[in-house]
Amino acid sequence: MQIKQLLRRTPNKKQIGRIKFVLFVLCLVPFMRLIWLGINDGLSANPIEFVERSTGFWALFILLLTLSLSPIRLLFGYVWPLQFRRMLGLMMFFYASLHITIYLWLDYGFDWNDILKDIIKHPYVLVGALAYLLTVPLALTSNQYMVQKLRERWKQLHLTVYLIAILGVVHFWWLVKKDIREPLFYAVVLGLLLGVRLFYKLRQIKSKSEKIRKMKLSLSV
Amino acid sequence: MIIQQKTDILPSEITPKEVFENRRHFIKQAGFGLLATTALAQTNLLFAADATRSNAPIGKTSKSLLSLPNFTKTAYGKDEKLTSYEDVTTYNNFYEFGTGKGEPATNAKLFKPHPWTISIEGEVKKNKTISIEDIVKLAPLEERIYRMRCVEGWSMVIPWVGFPLAQLIKWAEPNTNAKYIEFVSLADTQQMPGVNLPILDWPYTEGLRMDEAMNPLTLMAVGLYGEKLPNQNGAPMRLVVPWKYGFKGAKSIVKIRFTEKMPITTWMKAGPKEYGFYANVNPQVEHPRWTQSSEKRIGAGLFAGRIKTQMFNGYTEQVGQMYAGLDLRKYF
Numbered sequence: 233m234q235i236k237q238l239l240r241r242t243p244n245k246k247q248i249g250r251i252k253f254v255l256f257v258l259c260l261v262p263f264m265r266l267i268w269l270g271i272n273d274g275l276s277a278n279p280i281e282f283v284e285r286s287t288g289f290w291a292l293f294i295l296l297l298t299l300s301l302s303p304i305r306l307l308f309g310y311v312w313p314l315q316f317r318r319m320l321g322l323m324m325f326f327y328a329s330l331h332i333t334i335y336l337w338l339d340y341g342f343d344w345n346d347i348l349k350d351i352i353k354h355p356y357v358l359v360g361a362l363a364y365l366l367t368v369p370l371a372l373t374s375n376q377y378m379v380q381k382l383r384e385r386w387k388q389l390h391l392t393v394y395l396i397a398i399l400g401v402v403h404f405w406w407l408v409k410k411d412i413r414e415p416l417f418y419a420v421v422l423g424l425l426l427g428v429r430l431f432y433k434l435r436q437i438k439s440k441s442e443k444i445r446k447m448k449l450s451l452s453v
Numbered sequence: 454m455i456i457q458q459k460t461d462i463l464p465s466e467i468t469p470k471e472v473f474e475n476r477r478h479f480i481k482q483a484g485f486g487l488l489a490t491t492a493l494a495q496t497n498l499l500f501a502a503d504a505t506r507s508n509a510p511i512g513k514t515s516k517s518l519l520s521l522p523n524f525t526k527t528a529y530g531k532d533e534k535l536t537s538y539e540d541v542t543t544y545n546n547f548y549e550f551g552t553g554k555g556e557p558a559t560n561a562k563l564f565k566p567h568p569w570t571i572s573i574e575g576e577v578k579k580n581k582t583i584s585i586e587d588i589v590k591l592a593p594l595e596e597r598i599y600r601m602r603c604v605e606g607w608s609m610v611i612p613w614v615g616f617p618l619a620q621l622i623k624w625a626e627p628n629t630n631a632k633y634i635e636f637v638s639l640a641d642t643q644q645m646p647g648v649n650l651p652i653l654d655w656p657y658t659e660g661l662r663m664d665e666a667m668n669p670l671t672l673m674a675v676g677l678y679g680e681k682l683p684n685q686n687g688a689p690m691r692l693v694v695p696w697k698y699g700f701k702g703a704k705s706i707v708k709i710r711f712t713e714k715m716p717i718t719t720w721m722k723a724g725p726k727e728y729g730f731y732a733n734v735n736p737q738v739e740h741p742r743w744t745q746s747s748e749k750r751i752g753a754g755l756f757a758g759r760i761k762t763q764m765f766n767g768y769t770e771q772v773g774q775m776y777a778g779l780d781l782r783k784y785f
Contacts, residue, residue: 270755276554277544278607279755339749341758350744407742409605410723411552411652 242312255316259323262290263330280338287334288360291327292400294320296421299397303428318374321393325371332364356406363399366392397422521676522589524614530598536609538678540752545685546603547704548653549638549645556647561684564644566705569689575710576631583624585689589675592620596679597672599695601702602734602766606743609751613693614676619667621709627663631711635660636692636703653719659692659703660716660730662775670695670771696768698732729785733776734766738785 243251266283269275275282298320301313340347351357370390372378379386401422405415547557550564569585594614602608622634640648640656648655665671672693675682682688687704694701700720710716720728727741736746747759765772 275755277540277751278554278749280749281607283755338755339759343759346744346747346759349746353739354742354744356742409552409742410548411650 248312248315252316252319256319256323259294259320259326262286262327280334283334284331284339287327287331288404291324291331292404292418294324294327295393295397295400296418296425298324299393299422299425303425306428306432322371322374325367328364328367356403359399359406360403363396363403366396366399370396394426397426521614521679521681522594524594524596524676524679526596530600530610530612533598533600533610535598535612536750536752541609541611541677542683542685544609544751546605546699547647547685547687549640549647549655549657549705550685551647552652557685558683560646561688564684564688566682566684566688569707571690571706572708573625573711574708575635575712576628577711578626578628581625585675588621588673588690589616591624592616594675599672599693600766601693601695601699602748602762604698604700604728604732604740604743604745606745606748607751608748608760608762608766612678613672613674614679615672615674615693617669618671618673618692619669621673622666625709625711627711630713632663633660633712633715634663634666635708635710635712635716636706637708637710638687638703639705639707654722655719656707657703657719658716659701659718660712661694661701662715664775665694665772668772668775670768696734696765696772698734700728701732731776731781731784733781733785734762735764735781735785736762737764738782 266275266286270279270283298317301317301320304310304313336342336347340350351361370393373382373386373389382389401415401419404418405412408415543558544554545557546554547561550557550560567585570582571585571588572580572582574580594616596612596614598610598612600608600610627634636659638657638659639645642648661671672695673690674687674693675690677683677686682691687702687706690706691704692702692706715730718728718730720732721730734745739745746762748762749759750757763769
């Protein structure tokens with residue numbers, strides 16, 4: 233009974249702040265772990281690949297987490313978790329930026345000739361680069377000022393997050409040599425997250441058209 | 454009911470499991486001695502991971518315990534900087550034991566490479582089998598330090614112990630129809646967890662053209678770092694073809710078949726556009742996934758960057774003439 237009540241409760245502003253802080257710290261754990269492993273020689277025999285993989289994984293993971301907040305609202309009616317979207321989105325941008333920096337600096341030593349070749353010739357790199365470029369405007373417009381300034385256009389712009397997520401999963405899928413179990417899992421998760429949205433959207437359209445039909449019917453009578 | 458039997462071993466005399474399992478590591482550390490204190494190691498590691506990793510895994514005494522016959526050192530790669538024993542034996546592509554790089558080292562622990570027989574089939578005078586013990590007697594064993602370039606864009610330098618494949622071929626007595634040689638690895642669902650997954654078309658098969666197989670560089674390895682080949686590296690016997698991408702080196706070989714037609718290898722089946730029969734290291738021929746013009750040297754550390762990949766992995770002098778006139782873009 234108590235749990236039920238607890239679940240039904242909406243946290244107040246102070247509590248939201250606390251939850252946000254905990255989430256923030258949790259999101260930084262993978263980063264701290266990498267630093268700790270780096271100091272303690274724990275980054276495997278291929279440390280560059282290890283940090284590339286790790287940051288890429290967490291960027292994708294946090295992105296999927298961000299995208300799960302709306303389905304939570306649609307399915308269970310919790311509206312308050314939507315307040316964490318911005319922070320999670322920026323965390324995803326943080327890991328994606330680390331990922332790109334490691335690639336450009338540690339992996340390719342800013343050898344732009346090789347980097348350009350790598351991007352053009354390897355589809356998974358191209359898709360990943362594209363995904364990252366698309367996240368930049370989202371991060372830049374994530375502040376309150378831009379939200380108010382852009383209004384409707386802000387909403388449209390931030391719809392690209394769906395494209396970014398799809399590109400991210402494709403990036404991972406195409407990188408894997410043969411054992412596609414892991415990217416397949418993320419593809420399924422993403423499919424579900426987008427599927428829930430689509431389902432509710434379609435239902436909304438249907439009920440709207442139903443209303444219009446009824447209205448017309450009543451008018452004609 | 455449990456009947457307790459008295460033993461004459463005191464519990465205090467039994468080596469704790471952890472110590473027992475880590476004995477190699479322990480010997481390594483001991484051999485490494487006072488050179489690096491832990492504190493020093495930790496500050497250095499970030500910049501040069503290999504500086505604190507020992508290159509000498511075992512003392513002289515352990516060699517006889519591991520029963521690798523005597524071998525002679527050679528001049529091959531004597532100036533190369535070796536990849537540490539730890540990295541060579543914990544960073545492996547051996548899908549029969551799992552697709553993660555660390556999985557073979559963990560999952561192959563209980564693998565039994567003894568007793569082991571290899572069957573010789575196909576275009577030969579007579580089909581026959583030979584045990585691993587007899588194989589190592591076919592030719593004197595030698596240590597050769599080879600570079601190994603993986604198709605995934607990383608490389609190592611490994612001191613293999615083995616003998617030229619040509620010696621085994623001579624013993625196998627192929628007939629005049631034999632134009633190619635196919636190597637088949639063990640696919641044992643009991644011992645190899647990866648074989649239960651349909652990730653590749655098991656058993657793993659690889660192949661070489663006869664002249665490639667007869668090339669003096671082509672090695673049948675039975676050991677590395679002066680000891681018997683560790684399970685995760687393809688025990689008891691594996692192929693080493695240093696001018697080709699690493700996946701050509703079939704591990705835990707159970708069958709060698711001489712054929713008239715070019716064998717279709719496992720990776721050719723898995724991705725015909727990505728993996729060709731030849732798979733020669735070639736910085737000019739692009740792979741759809743990985744950059745082939747440069748590579749990451751394992752153990753060089755987080756800040757070492759990439760090194761340029763050499764044509765035929767730097768073995769052009771020894772193998773280049775075999776491919777004269779062959780379009781290496783078409784026959785990748």
